[in-house]
Amino acid sequence: MKLALIAACVALVLLPAAPAAAQQTQNPTADQKGSAAGGASATRGSVPVQQNQTRQQKFRSLDTNNDGKISRQEAEASPELMIIFVPTDTDSDGAISVIEFEAVPLQQPDGTMVK
Numbered sequence: 583m584k585l586a587l588i589a590a591c592v593a594l595v596l597l598p599a600a601p602a603a604a605q606q607t608q609n610p611t612a613d614q615k616g617s618a619a620g621g622a623s624a625t626r627g628s629v630p631v632q633q634n635q636t637r638q639q640k641f642r643s644l645d646t647n648n649d650g651k652i653s654r655q656e657a658e659a660s661p662e663l664m665i666i667f668v669p670t671d672t673d674s675d676g677a678i679s680v681i682e683f684e685a686v687p688l689q690q691p692d693g694t695m696v697k
Contacts, residue, residue: 602692628695629662637696642684651677 595648631640644652644659654676657663663670663678663686670678671687678686 599697626665627662627666628689629660629666631688631690631696633691635690635696639681640688640696651679652683653677 629640635643640689641652642648644663646656646659646680647653652663654664656658657678665687667678671683672682672685680691690696
């Protein structure tokens with residue numbers, strides 16, 4: 583009886599991990615998808631830009647209301663920026679200023695980083 587109880591407890595502990603492991607093998611990460619498609623995948627935490635797009639141009643394209651800052655709502659247009667939004671918003675005002683945007687790593691389609 584004790585052995586059956588122990589086996590049941592072990593099964594319950596391992597059960598939640600099984601769906602996560604199955605999901606992980608079925609759904610490749612973004613890096614794996616980029617590699618599988620033959621395209622260059624973005625460096626983790628970097629925001630993609632169009633070829634030869636400058637930092638200023640990328641900022642302006644995200645600042646859709648032209649108020650000089652990127653709100654959380656505006657940042658939703660770039661999932662990569664949303665991932666790093668909180669640490670980039672160093673003054674915690676809920677927006678990324680031009681100065682704060684200078685710290686955002688930007689990557690062109692060919693894999694080169696924007697300075």
